[in-house]
Amino acid sequence: MSNSETKFGDYGGQYVPEALMPAIEELTDAYERYVLDNEDGFVDEFRNRLRDFGGRPTPLGRADQLSERYGHEIYLKREDLVHGGAHKLNNALGQVLLAKYMGKERIIAETGAGQHGTATAMAAAHLDVPCEIYMGRRDINRQRPNVFRMRINGAEVNPVDVGRGTLKEAISETMRDWATTVETTHYVIGSVVGPAPFPAMVRDFQSVISEEAREQAIERTGGLPGTVVACAGGGSNTMGAFAEFVDDEGVDLIAVEAGGSALDVDEERGVAPNSASLSIGEEGVLHGARTKLLQDGHGQIMESHSISSGLDYSGVGPELAHLVDVGRVTPATVGDDAALEAFHRLSTDEGIIPALETAHAFGFLEEALGGDDATKLAEPIVVNVSGRGDKDLEAVIEETEARELPNAPTMEVFE
Amino acid sequence: MSSSDRDDPAKRASGLEAAFDEPAFVPYLAAGDPDFESSLEYVEALARGGADVIELGLPFSEPIAEGPTIQRAVARALSSGMTPERYFEFCERLDVDVPLVCMTYYNLIYQYGDEPVRSFVERAAAVGIEGFVVPDLPAEEADLLREACDEFGLDLIFIVAPTTRGERLERIMAQVSGYVYVQARLGVTGARETVSDHTAESLQRIAERGGSAATDVPKAVGFGISSGEQAAAVVEAGADGVIVGSALVDIVAEGDETGRPTDAVAADLEAMARELKEGALAGGQRRPRPERT
Numbered sequence: 136m137s138n139s140e141t142k143f144g145d146y147g148g149q150y151v152p153e154a155l156m157p158a159i160e161e162l163t164d165a166y167e168r169y170v171l172d173n174e175d176g177f178v179d180e181f182r183n184r185l186r187d188f189g190g191r192p193t194p195l196g197r198a199d200q201l202s203e204r205y206g207h208e209i210y211l212k213r214e215d216l217v218h219g220g221a222h223k224l225n226n227a228l229g230q231v232l233l234a235k236y237m238g239k240e241r242i243i244a245e246t247g248a249g250q251h252g253t254a255t256a257m258a259a260a261h262l263d264v265p266c267e268i269y270m271g272r273r274d275i276n277r278q279r280p281n282v283f284r285m286r287i288n289g290a291e292v293n294p295v296d297v298g299r300g301t302l303k304e305a306i307s308e309t310m311r312d313w314a315t316t317v318e319t320t321h322y323v324i325g326s327v328v329g330p331a332p333f334p335a336m337v338r339d340f341q342s343v344i345s346e347e348a349r350e351q352a353i354e355r356t357g358g359l360p361g362t363v364v365a366c367a368g369g370g371s372n373t374m375g376a377f378a379e380f381v382d383d384e385g386v387d388l389i390a391v392e393a394g395g396s397a398l399d400v401d402e403e404r405g406v407a408p409n410s411a412s413l414s415i416g417e418e419g420v421l422h423g424a425r426t427k428l429l430q431d432g433h434g435q436i437m438e439s440h441s442i443s444s445g446l447d448y449s450g451v452g453p454e455l456a457h458l459v460d461v462g463r464v465t466p467a468t469v470g471d472d473a474a475l476e477a478f479h480r481l482s483t484d485e486g487i488i489p490a491l492e493t494a495h496a497f498g499f500l501e502e503a504l505g506g507d508d509a510t511k512l513a514e515p516i517v518v519n520v521s522g523r524g525d526k527d528l529e530a531v532i533e534e535t536e537a538r539e540l541p542n543a544p545t546m547e548v549f550e
Numbered sequence: 551m552s553s554s555d556r557d558d559p560a561k562r563a564s565g566l567e568a569a570f571d572e573p574a575f576v577p578y579l580a581a582g583d584p585d586f587e588s589s590l591e592y593v594e595a596l597a598r599g600g601a602d603v604i605e606l607g608l609p610f611s612e613p614i615a616e617g618p619t620i621q622r623a624v625a626r627a628l629s630s631g632m633t634p635e636r637y638f639e640f641c642e643r644l645d646v647d648v649p650l651v652c653m654t655y656y657n658l659i660y661q662y663g664d665e666p667v668r669s670f671v672e673r674a675a676a677v678g679i680e681g682f683v684v685p686d687l688p689a690e691e692a693d694l695l696r697e698a699c700d701e702f703g704l705d706l707i708f709i710v711a712p713t714t715r716g717e718r719l720e721r722i723m724a725q726v727s728g729y730v731y732v733q734a735r736l737g738v739t740g741a742r743e744t745v746s747d748h749t750a751e752s753l754q755r756i757a758e759r760g761g762s763a764a765t766d767v768p769k770a771v772g773f774g775i776s777s778g779e780q781a782a783a784v785v786e787a788g789a790d791g792v793i794v795g796s797a798l799v800d801i802v803a804e805g806d807e808t809g810r811p812t813d814a815v816a817a818d819l820e821a822m823a824r825e826l827k828e829g830a831l832a833g834g835q836r837r838p839r840p841e842r843t
């Protein structure tokens with residue numbers, strides 16, 4: 136029998152209320168049996184459903200305009216083409232299916248951008264399990280289309296009003312629901328965060344991204360990529376895009392966090408105007424795991440900020456934090472303005488409207504390769520297009536109007 | 551303490567167990583709610599009303615085990631400027647002769663001072679705290695804190711949930727000292743109208759699977775208790791004490807919202823404390839209670 140990882144260096148662990156521990160033991164057992172050991176053909180069913188329902192495999196396509204612009208061979212791993220429009224379904228489908236194998240009767244999940252909530256609602260409808268989603272009030276307001284998609288798929292959406300009303304509060308509230316309903320309910324956590332076995336299990340469900348990309352790169356380019364770039368909020372698309380390359384030491388792995396409006400922090404107000412926990416965070420314990428966090432000198436968790444709800448989180452997955460500490464993954468940050476600019480560039484140059492989260496990965500390309508003092512990245516470069524941007528259009532219109540961007544089309548409304 | 555004593559849970563305890571010689575009332579308030587000075591008066595009022603142990607909350611920004619009532623208390627205390635250092639000052643200023651237990655989340659214990667966990671426990675011991683309840687620290691992750699508590703002679707209280715069974719229960723009972731926090735129902739903290747019927751069942755399970763600690767370490771039941779009658783019922787069902795938080799925090803919250811004078815709120819807290827303590831004692835009379843040794 137395979138054993139699951141609970142710690143990544145000093146990170147990870149299981150810092151949760153006792154009421155949840157028996158469920159976490161039960162989940163660990165189910166993860167080891169079904170996911171790691173393919174008991175009852177779980178993995179086969181998961182793969183089949185990813186294909187038939189999820190639309191996998193997704194293509195790896197060359198970005199012609201960007202390759203020319205930057206003088207580097209650039210390929211795009213198209214997770215925006217997964218059913219629902221983001222990588223999130225890979226994990227949601229895996230966990231909802233696992234919940235069914237475990238005999239759970241109800242699904243709950245948190246969501247930030249609404250992409251994980253949407254993916255979970257779709258998977259729950261597909262597999263016929265009742266589903267409730269917790270979402271911060273602020274995120275509900277900036278990701279309205281996803282709220283309706285969840286409802287239309289039959290999920291109940293519960294607004295979370297405490298704190299700033301973003302992902303951090305939504306996770307806390309979902310944990311509270313779980314502590315109450317744990318005997319019948321599975322919590323489908325939306326990223327590689329939380330107590331073990333979630334970080335390893337979510338990574339395993341997402342690693343289909345790098346499994347495909349690795350093969351596709353070899354087929355298309357005759358070898359491994361030189362660099363893989365992915366945005367990082369909690370880090371699930373990131374770990375998914377990196378997992379199969381971690382042992383390929385020649386492949387550079389770059390995790391792009393939200394630099395928000397500035398990289399400093401306001402200790403006094405307990406606010407960080409960014410979500411750069413890998414780059415400027417300190418070790419601490421939040422939501423079940425020891426990891427890198429945005430926190431003040433006392434250990435109170437700071438409010439984060441990003442133009443993209445899906446990156447707007449004070450923590451990050453423990454395995455990613457560990458890979459950064461040991462030097463295997465390089466963190467980078469891209470601010471709100473650069474991300475929005477990159478959003479428009481990918482849309483106009485490549486005909487792909489990316490999620491604002493994803494746009495950060497492209498903002499990194501511009502910052503690394505676009506200027507006069509351009510560095511060189513190892514080629515070919517694979518960028519993980521974690522999701523499409525339809526959900527962000529309202530926010531993009533508003534944020535674009537509020538700025539002077541060099542490359543944005545007019546957002547004026549026709550009379 | 552010799553190392554063999556340390557491995558023997560029954561010999562770990564400091565003064566907390568003695569607080570349960572008769573059915574005990576263990577109130578919770580968040581330190582600094584709604585402000586430092588009022589909060590001192592409120593905690594002292596609970597002691598006057600008959601508290602046997604006081605669980606004093608050090609507010610953390612992500613209280614994942616708390617319901618809305620205590621979440622709001624924590625937010626009020628944080629916005630009034632409560633920090634770990636102010637909390638220790640608060641403990642020093644408190645004029646009570648009741649043992650204090652620090653109830654907080656692990657990250658604050660971990661971040662304090664130069665030596666993770668040890669610095670915090672050392673400082674807590676210096677201000678007279680006698681034990682810890684840490685809701686996001688299950689037995690699996692508690693080695694560092696257990697070590698520091700043993701070093702400074704403090705108790706480490708663990709929560710036993712309705713879902714805690716079999717081997718888990720045995721492992722927890724082998725590590726616990728001071729008292730066992732028996733969580734009466736699944737879910738988060740918050741006052742309820744009725745007492746959970748899991749209580750008797752949970753106490754029974756602990757008696758059966760808890761080893762020697764099950765008879766040696768007092769069992770205090772909490773989550774949802776809000777009246778003297780409920781306190782009586784819980785003690786009658788076999789508890790050595792009752793833990794009450796949200797029902798008391800409600801009084802603080804209402805006082806804050808309606809702008810009542812501090813001493814009026816303190817008087818209400820004292821009266822409520824008296825009702826709960828008397829309830830616990832009455833519950834004790836209603837059952838044939840074997841002497842604890």
Ligand SMILES: Cc1ncc(COP(=O)(O)O)c(C=O)c1O
Pocket residue numbers: 221222223247248249250251325326327366367368369370371372373444445446490492493521522523
């Ligand atoms: C499209 C997209 N990309 C990235 C993320 C960030 O999540 P993670 O870091 O777990 O991949 C989100 C989260 O909502 C998302 O919707």
